[in-house]
Amino acid sequence: MRFVLIVGLCVILATLIAIAAALVGTRLLARRVEHLLGSSPRTSILELFYSLQAWSWREIILTMRRAQSGKVAEHPMDSFVLSPSLLDQLAFDPATFHPNAHPHTHNISLTTQIGPRAKRPLTLRLPVLIAPMGYGIGLAADTKLALAQISSVIGTAASSGEGPFLPEERAYAQRWILQWSKGPWNHSRAVIKLADAIEIHLGQGAEAEIAVHKTHHLPRRLKRMAGQHQIVFHSGIPRDFFRLVPYLRRINPDVPIGVKIPASQHLEADLAILTALSLDFITIDGSEAGSAGSPAVISDHFGIPTASAVKRARDWLISRHIEGVSLIASGGAKGAADIAKLLALGADAVDVGSAILFAMSHGQVERLVPTFFQGPSALVFADSPKHRHPRLDIGQAVLHGTHWFEATAQELQVILQALGLGDVHNLSRQALIARTLEAQTLLELPTSQHVPGESGLSQQVSSLATEYQRLLTSLTEQFALLTSPRSVHRHA
Amino acid sequence: MHKVVVLGARFGGSATAYWLHKLFPARELEVTVVDQWTTMTYRPALVTAAAGHPALADQWHIAMKQRCEKAGQHFVRDTIMRIDPHQQQVHLASRAPLSYDTLFIATGTDPGWKTIPGLGAERGGVCEDYLARQSGDRLHRARSIVLAVGPLAQAPDDTPRLAGSLDAPAFEISFLTDAWLRQQNQRQNVKLTIITPASVPGEAFGPKNQALLARFLAQRHIDLITQAQYHHVEHDAIHLVGHLAVQADVMIWIPPYHGSELLRVSQLDDGYGWFPADPFCVHEKWPNIYGVGDISRTALPKLGHIAMMQARTAVHHFYALRHHGTPKPFNPYVLHVVWMGRGQGLLTLSNWLYGKGHEWAHPGVSSALAKSLFDYSYKLFSGWMPIMP
């Protein structure tokens, strides 16, 4: 009993001492902070506060990276996007009386064809494609196989990306797009014959058309495949590019053939050249597009947004009465809302990359973070066998990736239902509302004139900007018309 | 050394590689096995994955590359593009052509996903790991489940005749799903239907088995639509000729079997995509080419057990040729166990299909045990078991 009493008294005493210490400590800390706030920030930690006003974490990390490696700084996944992104500056116009909301979602058709002029068009159960991401230079083999499996159970297509041919990927994918790259592989007749569609990779949003050397993070199998060769993706347009399309068509005559380009300010001039080649589809990769690791000075500072590129490309095709060339939008689509907006702006299908990678790593990241301090990319990206981290669970990745696609399909149907549309092909710009002046101007959305609260002056400025944009477009088109036929003939 | 190339590394190809290793001295042959996958998906186990247990689909992969390499054989992972019987070469997608002196083809049949309008792998299947996994996952949200057996596109004068590609997995999935749903007290909420082009359940097994299967289906309230001719497929319904539409929240297809594209492009088929084999599994025109398993027009029904027996026949014939022995022709019989759920199985041993009239059917726990024993030993020994059929 006495013992319990003594212990009790000790506990009370200790608690009192702790409270007193905490009070004194807090006061001391408060005094220190107060002093810090009042002192010169030049050398104190407060300097960070001022730095972060001007510097983003992105730039700070890239600066550190440059300092550590002395090399071009790169970062993976998405590119820098001004906030809010152009896609977020759009909303949908709900159906009310005319049209009426669609009665059901289950019979709303999402089926789409890429390259309808081809003998064997690529038929997709929904207008969403898995973006090209190559084995070894980007993704791990397991990730590629999981993506191929997802594509088949969903009814969309998988793409080789710029990496080497994986027999298992082709075996799993019911629809397989060969990306004909400027790299050292996949140019054999056999591989070309195996494709259900061929996309010639001229460049991409995160890399423009620069040369890319791959030396790091290469898995063993890729190194074996490359043999003694250095892995180089050449810059610019290949010398024999204008002979390439007919060559590919001779080998695999039935399938759609397209080209992927980065979205540039002179997009219309590019389109004039490309459409002269009688392509089946054109993929435009906007400035938001990410990669497994591209020079930040390119990925974050080049190109025009996907939304505006798609809008301009569709306008140009319509103005030239060009039909049957499918337009694939790529870069920055995070989910059904973004996809539907891009379709409404004129795309026939939309590539998704980062979104599906995130979805696939769902439920597996917790295995990485506490022990390895790595993010989802460690699960899905290719790496050298020296770096050890848990492997992707393919089964889980496929289930979650498929769920993401199924949810996206349902969300697309819900959007179409709310718009009063029974078929994804009926989605047009009329469905869109600009939430900002910038979106109204860039995308020439008719409803934008009714944006509430707009002052007379801002309305005038916006209509002036719209006019200017129209003038610019038509001038670019004229310029393209003047230059393109001659250049095409010269190369043909 | 005599160059032997084996195309395909599942039941047929793996058993061929086994017999080549077992019968021939190592110095006599240089054996190369080719497949697009280095691991074999053990298909008989996929029915359990499709019946509501998706994770099981990833537990039945067998490392075939390792198995072959351990035995001193080469293993090439690549897509086979074409066989040139004149030049005796196999053309691959990403490597130089492989030369052979003797060729064994065990690349199976291609799924005929495009032979019925609206059908595709995305509608649901069971024949590959990813399809079984997906079906098993989708089942959890279904109120009506349809198991559809595609037609078998045989040459018109082939005998014996079978109408369906392979019906056994459809029965297995339906029985296993029934048991699984009952366990969860959900059976009354879910409708289970089997559609088959055959006129009876278990068309290859014989009348005793057929009667038993029909009885078990009725007992478990599993609907059966026979003699089905498919018209087209939509995401939630299968339309049959005669305007009957069967609604399905989830459909699981054993797809139409319509032969092999590889044989067609290589002009080695019988005009219908099948390998024209003689009783020793030798090609009717090319004596140094053997056809084994699902790809062969004589492999009926399209079962792994038949593929293993054909591998045995083919390699023994090849051995007899080189060592002046007397080969035995292919003498088929059906040995199969249908999973029935609740720890039961239906064992069939029958040569009724080939007009010989012997048939044995044994339902019960011991049949299920026999199947489990086979499955696990196949996995344990990577297909090269101490006793091979």
Ligand SMILES: Cc1cc2nc3c(=O)[nH]c(=O)nc-3n(C[C@H](O)[C@H](O)[C@H](O)COP(=O)(O)OP(=O)(O)OC[C@H]3O[C@@H](n4cnc5c(N)ncnc54)[C@H](O)[C@@H]3O)c2cc1C
């Ligand atoms: C769901 C299901 C359950 C089954 N259950 C049973 C059962 O319980 N008992 C039983 O006996 N049978 C069963 N079977 C049947 C059995 O699986 C098949 O009969 C068997 O797989 C046939 O073997 P195979 O070697 O002839 O061909 P396949 O299994 O088709 O193998 C062909 C191989 O060739 C490869 N290949 C094909 N084309 C190419 C190419 N162009 N390039 C590279 N590689 C290529 C493939 O990758 C594959 O590995 C079942 C089948 C299914 C679908």
